[in-house]
Amino acid sequence: MSALTFTLMATPQQRIDCSPLTPDRLAGMSPSEIAGIELQCGKQRFPAGELFEIKGKSGSHIVIENSEGKLDNIGHGMQGGHITVNGNAGDYAGFAMTGGELVVEGSVEAFAAGGMRGGLLHIRGSAGDFLGGAIAGDRQGMKGGTVIVTGNAGDRTGDQMRRGLLLIEGNVGDYCGSRMIAGTIGVLGDVGQYAGYAMRRGTLLLQKKPLLHATIMDCGLHTLPYLKLMYKSFAGLPTSFVQLQQNRVRRYAGDIANDGKGEILILQ
Amino acid sequence: MMLNGVTIDDTFAEAFNMRGTRVIITAQNLKWAYHAANAMTGFATSVIACGVEAAIERELTADETPDQRPGVSILMFAMGSAVLMKQLETRMGQCVLTCPTAAAFSGIEGDPETVTRIGLGKNLRFFGDGFQISKRLGGKRYWRVPVMDGEFLTEETTGMVRAIGGGNFLVLAESQPQALAACEVAVEAMRKLPNIIMPFPGGVVRSGSKVGSKYKSMIASTNDAFCPTLKGLVKTQLSPEIESVMEIVIDGLTTDDISKAMRVGIQAACELGATNGIRRVSAGNYGGKLGPHLFHLHKILEGTA
Numbered sequence: 001m002s003a004l005t006f007t008l009m010a011t012p013q014q015r016i017d018c019s020p021l022t023p024d025r026l027a028g029m030s031p032s033e034i035a036g037i038e039l040q041c042g043k044q045r046f047p048a049g050e051l052f053e054i055k056g057k058s059g060s061h062i063v064i065e066n067s068e069g070k071l072d073n074i075g076h077g078m079q080g081g082h083i084t085v086n087g088n089a090g091d092y093a094g095f096a097m098t099g100g101e102l103v104v105e106g107s108v109e110a111f112a113a114g115g116m117r118g119g120l121l122h123i124r125g126s127a128g129d130f131l132g133g134a135i136a137g138d139r140q141g142m143k144g145g146t147v148i149v150t151g152n153a154g155d156r157t158g159d160q161m162r163r164g165l166l167l168i169e170g171n172v173g174d175y176c177g178s179r180m181i182a183g184t185i186g187v188l189g190d191v192g193q194y195a196g197y198a199m200r201r202g203t204l205l206l207q208k209k210p211l212l213h214a215t216i217m218d219c220g221l222h223t224l225p226y227l228k229l230m231y232k233s234f235a236g237l238p239t240s241f242v243q244l245q246q247n248r249v250r251r252y253a254g255d256i257a258n259d260g261k262g263e264i265l266i267l268q
Numbered sequence: 269m270m271l272n273g274v275t276i277d278d279t280f281a282e283a284f285n286m287r288g289t290r291v292i293i294t295a296q297n298l299k300w301a302y303h304a305a306n307a308m309t310g311f312a313t314s315v316i317a318c319g320v321e322a323a324i325e326r327e328l329t330a331d332e333t334p335d336q337r338p339g340v341s342i343l344m345f346a347m348g349s350a351v352l353m354k355q356l357e358t359r360m361g362q363c364v365l366t367c368p369t370a371a372a373f374s375g376i377e378g379d380p381e382t383v384t385r386i387g388l389g390k391n392l393r394f395f396g397d398g399f400q401i402s403k404r405l406g407g408k409r410y411w412r413v414p415v416m417d418g419e420f421l422t423e424e425t426t427g428m429v430r431a432i433g434g435g436n437f438l439v440l441a442e443s444q445p446q447a448l449a450a451c452e453v454a455v456e457a458m459r460k461l462p463n464i465i466m467p468f469p470g471g472v473v474r475s476g477s478k479v480g481s482k483y484k485s486m487i488a489s490t491n492d493a494f495c496p497t498l499k500g501l502v503k504t505q506l507s508p509e510i511e512s513v514m515e516i517v518i519d520g521l522t523t524d525d526i527s528k529a530m531r532v533g534i535q536a537a538c539e540l541g542a543t544n545g546i547r548r549v550s551a552g553n554y555g556g557k558l559g560p561h562l563f564h565l566h567k568i569l570e571g572t573a
Contacts (some may be wrong), residue, residue, distance in 0.1 A: 058317075182402070222419075223418070228335045229403075230405055255504065
């Protein structure tokens with residue numbers, strides 16, 4: 001069955017809220033009903049059919065063509081199915097999603113995967129700030145699921161993250177894992193300053209040692225069997241993290257300014 | 269029925285409902301996995317006094333274990349879920365948590381309607397005194413507990429299922445060495461099968477029991493009808509040439525597992541045949557009134573059980 005395809009017809013003047021366009025919300029809807037769905041665009045609302053050329057029938061797979069950074073909330077709260085975004089996505093990609101798979105062929109803006117509880121968000125480009133982080137007013141960021149970023153991620157990656165797996169193959173900005181509550185963030189590239197700032201629990205698994213601040217404590221070199229278990233859980237994920245083998249790490253614990261039960265593991 | 273000159277009695281083994289669980293124990297090498305597993309399954313021959321019946325089911329290669337280290341799987345059975353949970357926690361705490369490099373994982377997964385999750389490392393985590401770390405990987409929760417050799421890694425829960433205990437057969441031979449030799453080959457053959465254990469020492473029990481005793485405090489006592497030295501004193505089940513009787517008790521996850529194990533074990537014992545002094549194979553029962561599962565020897569050997 002061919003995918004339901006939304007092709008953006010023109011660059012929008014304002015940001016478009018694409019949260020209604022998920023496989024579960026469109027399930028069983030006719031093409032005319034889908035075209036009539038009103039999408040918030042700045043202060044106005046437009047039928048989806050005026051913004052996108054829509055082809056195909058509703059099903060488990062949605063494709064957004066010509067996508068660009070003004071399309072916010074793609075995959076917002078999606079519960080299942082598959083969304084492919086050909087191009088970039090705006091803010092809040094995969095926000096609060098609970099299942100299914102969202103693949104962005106380009107890059108995403110801020111707050112991707114915030115409040116995410118399940119499923120897979122795969123960003124083949126780069127991610128903006130607060131990837132998996134909490135939005136203002138929320139006390140927890142990502143709460144489950146898996147995020148893979150092939151490129152880089154911005155500042156505050158995993159801010160107040162509560163659970164789940166963030167795997168970034170490129171570099172990340174400052175304050176990675178800040179105020180982290182639990183979960184795991186893996187980074188193969190460089191990490192900016194203040195990694196693990198005020199983290200309570202959780203794990204940062206890093207290939208390269210960043211400059212660590214004074215309240216992250218060196219606990220020495222260790223061979224941790226649990227890492228084999230974690231690597232095994234990566235199996236089948238579309239990421240180079242599946243190639244990790246080494247379970248020899250230098251373990252830093254912290255942030256002791258905030259309980260100190262988190263850890264930063266530097267692969268040796 | 270005769271098998272290689274050995275008489276197979278037209279009788280049955282009587283077995284009971286139990287609760288069973290499987291735990292996978294891994295370590296740096298098999299030697300230390302066995303140290304942990306042997307400790308955990310020690311003093312676990314009979315529920316009468318040990319609380320549980322437990323033994324090592326089989327060895328596992330590194331490819332078969334969650335943490336890719338060599339290990340063994342353990343099966344543990346009890347008459348009720350509360351006892352099983354308590355014994356599992358106690359034995360995990362004293363035998364696996366304490367054993368260098370050992371880790372423990374769930375050995376039974378499946379439909380929540382048939383598999384109940386029970387604590388494995390769930391309460392052992394508190395040994396970490398606040399420094400324990402939880403990790404949820406692939407939908408399962410694991411605990412990393414800091415200990416002096418590094419970290420004790422354990423899955424939070426394992427699966428408990430309805431199981432069956434007390435499958436058995438008796439080997440009757442002309443001498444003690446011959447009975448033991450037959451039991452040894454039977455146990456060796458049965459140990460290759462999954463989902464079953466023989467919880468007694470070496471898989472063999474020499475003190476089969478009957479219900480009741482002349483002493484009021486005893487609920488069970490020696491099975492005098494099968495004691496060769498009492499042939500002239502009691503209503504014996506033994507013919508004059510029988511000088512030794514040994515029993516193999518089997519606990520398993522399903523009736524099919526026990527049936528298969530009994531068939532393999534009896535056939536292996538009978539391969540030695542009458543020429544090696546093996547004269548009869550029988551089974552222990554209570555007249556069919558106590559246990560809900562009856563394993564008829566003839567049906568098992570004919571493949572109709």
